[in-house]
Amino acid sequence: MHPGRSLLRCLCLWLALQGPTQAVQAADDGRDPIVVQDPHYGEVLFYFYQEDYFPAIVRLLAAKEQQQLDAHADEGELLLGGMYLSYGHHLEAAEIFERLLANNVAPDIRDRTWFFLAKIWYQRGYLDKSQQALSYIERELPKNLQREALMLESQILIDAGDYDAAIAKLQNWKGKTEWARYAKFNLGVALVRLGRVEEAARLLDDLGNLDPYNDELTSLRDKANLALGYALLQDGQARAAKAPLQRVRLEGPFSNKALLGVGWADAEMDNYQRALVPWMELRSRNLLDSAVQESMLAIPYAMAKLDSISQAADHYLNAIEAFYEETNRLDRTIQHIESGQFFDDFVEDDPLDSAGWYWRLEELPEGLEGRYLFHLLATHEFQEGLKNYRDLSYLYRNLDEWQMNVNVYGNMLETRKEAYALRLPRVQDSLARADLDGMVSRKLEFDSTLNNIEESHDWLALATRSEFEMWGEITGLESTPALRADIPEADEVRDKIRLLKGVLQWNLERDFGDRLWRIRRNLRQSGEALVATQRSRRQIDETMRLEPLRFDELSNRVYGLAPRIEGTKVRVEDALSKQRAFLQSIAVGELQAQKQRLDIYTVQARFALAAIYDIAATVGDASE
Amino acid sequence: MTKTLISLAAMAMLAISISVAAQDVAPLNADAAMAAAMSAQASESESRDQFRSLDQDVQTLKKEVLDLNRDLFLLEEELLFPANSQVAFFISMDVGEYFELDSVNIKIDGKEVANYLYTAREADALIRGGVHRVHMANLKTGDHELIAIFTGKGPHVRDYRRGATITFDKGIGAKYLELEITDRVKKQQPEFVIKEWE
Numbered sequence: 001m002h003p004g005r006s007l008l009r010c011l012c013l014w015l016a017l018q019g020p021t022q023a024v025q026a027a028d029d030g031r032d033p034i035v036v037q038d039p040h041y042g043e044v045l046f047y048f049y050q051e052d053y054f055p056a057i058v059r060l061l062a063a064k065e066q067q068q069l070d071a072h073a074d075e076g077e078l079l080l081g082g083m084y085l086s087y088g089h090h091l092e093a094a095e096i097f098e099r100l101l102a103n104n105v106a107p108d109i110r111d112r113t114w115f116f117l118a119k120i121w122y123q124r125g126y127l128d129k130s131q132q133a134l135s136y137i138e139r140e141l142p143k144n145l146q147r148e149a150l151m152l153e154s155q156i157l158i159d160a161g162d163y164d165a166a167i168a169k170l171q172n173w174k175g176k177t178e179w180a181r182y183a184k185f186n187l188g189v190a191l192v193r194l195g196r197v198e199e200a201a202r203l204l205d206d207l208g209n210l211d212p213y214n215d216e217l218t219s220l221r222d223k224a225n226l227a228l229g230y231a232l233l234q235d236g237q238a239r240a241a242k243a244p245l246q247r248v249r250l251e252g253p254f255s256n257k258a259l260l261g262v263g264w265a266d267a268e269m270d271n272y273q274r275a276l277v278p279w280m281e282l283r284s285r286n287l288l289d290s291a292v293q294e295s296m297l298a299i300p301y302a303m304a305k306l307d308s309i310s311q312a313a314d315h316y317l318n319a320i321e322a323f324y325e326e327t328n329r330l331d332r333t334i335q336h337i338e339s340g341q342f343f344d345d346f347v348e349d350d351p352l353d354s355a356g357w358y359w360r361l362e363e364l365p366e367g368l369e370g371r372y373l374f375h376l377l378a379t380h381e382f383q384e385g386l387k388n389y390r391d392l393s394y395l396y397r398n399l400d401e402w403q404m405n406v407n408v409y410g411n412m413l414e415t416r417k418e419a420y421a422l423r424l425p426r427v428q429d430s431l432a433r434a435d436l437d438g439m440v441s442r443k444l445e446f447d448s449t450l451n452n453i454e455e456s457h458d459w460l461a462l463a464t465r466s467e468f469e470m471w472g473e474i475t476g477l478e479s480t481p482a483l484r485a486d487i488p489e490a491d492e493v494r495d496k497i498r499l500l501k502g503v504l505q506w507n508l509e510r511d512f513g514d515r516l517w518r519i520r521r522n523l524r525q526s527g528e529a530l531v532a533t534q535r536s537r538r539q540i541d542e543t544m545r546l547e548p549l550r551f552d553e554l555s556n557r558v559y560g561l562a563p564r565i566e567g568t569k570v571r572v573e574d575a576l577s578k579q580r581a582f583l584q585s586i587a588v589g590e591l592q593a594q595k596q597r598l599d600i601y602t603v604q605a606r607f608a609l610a611a612i613y614d615i616a617a618t619v620g621d622a623s624e
Numbered sequence: 625m626t627k628t629l630i631s632l633a634a635m636a637m638l639a640i641s642i643s644v645a646a647q648d649v650a651p652l653n654a655d656a657a658m659a660a661a662m663s664a665q666a667s668e669s670e671s672r673d674q675f676r677s678l679d680q681d682v683q684t685l686k687k688e689v690l691d692l693n694r695d696l697f698l699l700e701e702e703l704l705f706p707a708n709s710q711v712a713f714f715i716s717m718d719v720g721e722y723f724e725l726d727s728v729n730i731k732i733d734g735k736e737v738a739n740y741l742y743t744a745r746e747a748d749a750l751i752r753g754g755v756h757r758v759h760m761a762n763l764k765t766g767d768h769e770l771i772a773i774f775t776g777k778g779p780h781v782r783d784y785r786r787g788a789t790i791t792f793d794k795g796i797g798a799k800y801l802e803l804e805i806t807d808r809v810k811k812q813q814p815e816f817v818i819k820e821w822e
Binding site (some may be wrong): 036039041042043045046047048049050054057058059061062065066087088089090091092124125126381384385388391392395398399402405406409412413554557558561564565568571572575578579582585586 | 671676678685686694699701702703712716748752753755757
């Protein structure tokens with residue numbers, strides 16, 4: 001099958017699906033092509049190439065079970081590992097790789113596989129396994145993966161709180177690529193966490209002044225400036241904090257926080273007039289942003305400091321009102337999320353045939369919730385949780401379909417059993433009437449008779465009925481008494497009879513050989529037909545013996561699988577509700593945090609307002 | 625209100641910035657990451673453990689459902705197409721320079737049994753080496769005639785329709801027939817070959 005097909009080793013195929021860079025590498029891999037030697041393996045590839053991993057895995061497992069993949073045993077196993085990984089079944093994939101990668105695969109492919117496994121495990125929160133997979137990499141990865149692997153390794157250390165080790169790992173990083181800059185940023189953050197602000201400031205300042213050539217780097221520069229600004233503010237260096245904060249773009253994802261920070265830096269330096277400039281700019285921005293919310297308190301705070309008490313009071317009242325409305329919206333959203341329907345909407349419009357690791361929800365469903373939760377999409381935990389939720393929904397639907405099918409198969413089997421039971425007596429009756437042994441004896445008798453005829457050259461025995469009758473008539477005429485008379489007429493008739501007898505005998509003897517051959521041929525064909533009939537008979541007997549056993553075996557399987565489906569379905573349903581509860585807890589937790597922040601702001605606003613009223617009352621009393 | 629608010633805000637913002645960094649193994653939507661980092665580190669770790677425990681359950685279930693699907697797939701095949709009467713028809717392509725497959729029509733003993741229209745994704749999977757099981761049938765032992773008609777775009781993107789036929793002997797065991805589309809480079813034409821597998 002497929003002579004000359006450029007089918008590279010299966011792992012290269014899987015790696016090739018990981019991204020364009022790897023695809024190029026796989027294509028450049030100059031290994032000998034593998035020829036698809038079995039249609040079943042080709043069928044697995046048909047689904048694999050369409051990235052329909054579930055049916056591909058099922059077919060591969062079925063073909064393995066039936067020993068139909070002997071010609072592709074090794075690559076079939078590796079392909080299975082790759083597909084498990086693509087399907088998000090990473091633990092099973094790792095088992096296969098651990099078993100097979102040691103000896104069977106080129107080191108560069110093995111290292112790349114471990115790298116991808118490490119990446120998946122990191123995203124799924126298996127930090128220990130991710131670290132272990134990275135430790136299996138023996139040689140140098142291609143440059144781009146090498147940088148990513150180092151980032152991954154340091155990130156794992158940062159996540160585990162081992163900042164010193166992360167710093168040590170990243171300190172020697174000399175590259176000028178985007179990854180190097182991310183490494184620098186992470187290193188800066190790790191240093192801030194260790195309280196080494198001065199060291200962090202050097203790194204972050206460097207990043208904050210970079211000349212970006214794409215959106216990602218612009219965003220990274222903003223983040224570095226923001227982190228540095230707030231680190232310096234926290235360190236009591238308000239003046240120094242202003243410069244990095246002012247470097248953040250005015251329109252961008254970090255601009256609100258930066259504007260707020262600039263205001264606080266001025267406020268720290270008792271310059272409330274200046275602080276009001278960035279804070280007033282925030283007033284016109286989206287109230288969902290915590291920086292905008294906080295600016296609603298910061299503005300009256302500055303105004304109060306500038307003795308604009310009445311304006312400050314107005315702003316506090318506005319803030320309390322806005323926070324109240326926002327809190328109500330949050331409450332409604334929390335209620336909707338807790339109702340359970342929300343997460344089904346996430347996967348509702350999504351086709352369920354491409355489950356797996358690569359799926360990613362890019363947009364939230366329309367509605368209030370999307371407004372509050374859009375940032376959750378960027379978190380690994382939420383995305384991976386959603387993937388699991390989606391995969392579980394797929395499993396549930398799959399089991400649901402099988403449950404219906406198995407019921408149909410049960411009915412089908414019962415119908416077949418009934419039809420079999422109905423037909424069996426008729427077949428048995430026909431078989432009893434068909435005397436096969438008698439036919440065989442008769443055939444043997446014919447053989448023997450024919451042998452005798454041949455031996456004795458009994459040409460009359462092979463005469464046709466009409467010839468035989470004619471022969472009888474002629475011999476009958478011969479013995480007619482009238483012909484014995486000695487008269488010329490009788491002589492004439494006797495001559496005619498002799499002539500006729502002679503002609504007939506001549507013809508019969510002439511055709512004897514031909515007739516003998518034809519009869520022998522017919523007998524041979526009858527013999528063959530008899531043998532075939534005997535074989536069919538044996539098959540029928542065998543079928544009659546095996547069919548009830550086959551029915552039993554199929555019944556056991558059908559009726560055994562039905563409860564297995566039911567049991568698994570219940571467990572999938574249970575896992576679905578746990579997964580939903582987990583996602584709900586993340587989403588609700590996020591909303592509660594927003595609500596809590598609004599509550600704190602509201603309390604602060606009320607206290608500030610009370611203080612203003614107190615001051616106003618005291619001033620009033622004094623003036624009276 | 626006093627300046628304590630300022631340090632509160634600074635601390636919160638610093639926490640945000642740090643957590644943003646913690647998300648940055650790969651460049652992410654910065655605004656989304658910013659807000660996602662609001663949760664505290666301790667609860668992050670707890671939540672990660674909870675996620676991992678759930679993920680392990682999902683992994684176990686995936687394994688069970690896949691095994692169950694394998695068993696059901698085999699049962700379905702044995703039930704609907706018993707080995708002694710089973711015949712499977714596969715479509716494959718080699719190279720595919722001179723033919724772009726649109727559809728395949730299959731007739732067995734003069735009776736149409738399959739008419740399959742290929743999507744671009746499926747046709748691509750065929751070109752890359754996939755083999756499509758286009759039809760399964762139950763046939764009696766003995767001789768049968770198969771006619772396959774391929775429709776698509778031939779050389780110079782012209783409409784192309786070609787047939788291939790074979791008389792095959794169905795024995796007692798399962799039988800597989802592969803309808804292969806190959807390129808005949810000399811003639812710059814596609815070639816349609818039917819192969820038998822036992």
